[in-house]
Amino acid sequence: MAEAARDNLQPNRPLLCKQAGGNRTLDFSVAAVLPAGGSGERMGSATPKQFCQLLQRPLISITLERFERVHWIKEIVVVVSKQNFELMSSIIEHYGHSRAIVVEGALTRHQSIFNGLKAFVVNQSPSSWLEKPEVVIIHDAVRPFVEEDILFRVATAAKEYGAAGAIRPLVSTVVATNAEGYLDHSLERAKYRASEMPQAFTFDIIYRAYQQCTDYDFEYGTECLHLTLKYCGTSAKLIDGPPDLWKVTYKRDLYAAESLIKESLSKSVCIFTGMQKEAVQLGCLLQEALQLMMEVDVLTWSLNKESQCIQAISSGLYYNFIYININNFDLPLEIVQLMELIENAKLSALYPVVVTVVHLNNLETASSCIRMEDFTNIKELAKEAHQKNVLLYRLLINYTQVCEAAQ
Ligand SMILES: Nc1ccn([C@@H]2O[C@H](COP(=O)(O)OP(=O)(O)OP(=O)(O)O)[C@@H](O)[C@H]2O)c(=O)n1
Ligand SMILES: O=C(CO)[C@H](O)[C@H](O)COP(=O)(O)O
Known part of the structure; x- marks a missing residue:
């Protein structure tokens, strides 16, 4: 009999392999905001990518399910554009996402995230407001392969350092071009990392950062961690994340995501x-x-x-x-x-x-x-x-x- 098997069969012995997501506890409150208010231009499909089907299920529903399994995350706010409100509500009903709260998005990702955060602040949300958490996790709805472990690591680091985010090694070298389209300089790849999601923040810090954002930040900014550094002087703790955190951006990513799901299930x-x-x-x-x-x-x-x-x-x-x-x-x-x-x-x-x-x-x-x-x-x-x-x-x-x- 294999050792692992024998050990597993002892009463009171914890499950040896993948944990079923139920054992961790935190002594501070955590909520999540999932921005899903984009139109998915780069994917080029009529349906925004977060509503595209993966194995007969909308992508957003897969991401939501991952969050709903994590019992120490209390509220889960999903931010969607006004025109997709009804669609989102029907997905919530159909797939039984009883813990999702829908909030209206805005023109840019940063504005959508800020709207999601406002749902936790009295008199800031047009609909209702929720109890403000100590730590808030922000995660793109179009990154469906997020696991409890990385959520836990960013949440606990955010509690300690004020901000934290998952990073990955760069796949390609980053270069800067000059005005004429020639190489200006290239960055030493080993020194840089790709910033991924999830990211987590103590609520007050990220909210304060968003309150100070300029129109330029809202329109062109792509990095929440940058905002807390710029406006609150909070330098984020960066955490090496697993390889599956990538964002579904192009059509090929949908096919890759579907294959990954099939592979892991079988x-x-x-x-x-x-x-x-x-x-x-x-x-x-x-x-x-x-x-x-x-x-x-x-x-x-x-x-x-x-x-x-x-x-x-x-x-x-x-x-x-x-x-x-x-x-x-x-x-x-x-x-x-x-x-x-x-x-x-x-x-x-x-x-x-x-x-x-x-x-x-x-x-x-x-x-x-x-x-x-x-x-x-x-x-x-x-x-x-x-x-x-x-x-x-x-x-x-x-x-x-x-x-x-x-x-
Ligand atoms: N106004 C916006 C724009 C984006 N997002 C969300 O932010 C996440 C990451 O953004 P991105 O991949 O850029 O999504 P899109 O803006 O939809 O894609 P594209 O840039 O190709 O149009 C997505 O879950 C997207 O729905 C959002 O909530 N509100
Ligand atoms: O990786 C990121 C995390 O900081 C991106 O900034 C984020 O996913 C936004 O996506 P995009 O700029 O493609 O809309």
Whole structure:
């Protein structure tokens, strides 16, 4: 049995691989503003890129889902242009983004962000106002691959330093041209970084910076971190971010984003087992066999309050689940619970979810040989699930100790 698998099966042992986003806490309040009020000129499509579909789901909904999974971020303000207000509201309703608050944007990105911040200030927002957070995260709605880890790192750094932002190494060298279009000078690439998102700020600092912005800043500025340095003397802490923070800007970025989503969804599986020895053993064997190709977690099925199983399902990190079941061939309650949790997590709105129930039947202890035809209840459940984009498969393994020994 693989060490990792064995460790994972110890009760109280935290999930070894990808965390389901539920364990971190902060002792200060955090909100987020997602600017989504642009028109996407560089993409050149009639629909602004934040509303373009990725695997049948609008891009903005994918970004929003990432933020909604992070429980320590309280309010999530989405800034959209007036003409897309209705569209945004319908997306919120359709995909159940219960934590999103929509605010009207403006002509430039900086103005849109400022409008988003005003929603936290009394008498500054035309609609309602929200409780002012200590730290606010700003993140372009068109950067859908943001993870909790980098959000956490910028938020905590902002609390300490006043401002923080994710950076990445430059891909190309930056050059300056002269008035005639010839090279004036080139920058030493290793010394510079690309400024990405998310960025985070203590609320008062970024708000004060925006209050002092000139028309020029609002119209031509592209960097929030620059504003806090210029107007508040706050030098941002820069944090190396992961490679997937890039901004969807051109059409090709949409194709790349879709491929990335597909790849990550097909590369992880979560295996649930009961407490029985055979189920655990099979779970570990499967993990050993699959982990060369994909990320595999094995968890003992439990639905208590702190359950890692619930976290794993609601995290949105898994679209493949295997449940190993022993000697219970009717319709195990656990399968019904699993299907309900998947439905509640709204996973299948994005991509089909695959659930494989493995029935282990020990012929020496069972009263009779089980046949596939005996699973009528699960058949019904599978039909219902199919309509919700969940594919439920069953695998029956009739075995004896003799075959076990032979393996
Ligand atoms: N008036 C604006 C302009 C931009 N944004 C948002 O700021 C983010 C980053 O901006 P960018 O990639 O430049 O988006 P667009 O302005 O839409 O694209 P383009 O510059 O190609 O027109 C996007 O989520 C965009 O919707 C905004 O909220 N309000
Ligand atoms: O990377 C940035 C973070 O500082 C950009 O300034 C931001 O994403 C704005 O995008 P754009 O200028 O392309 O509208």
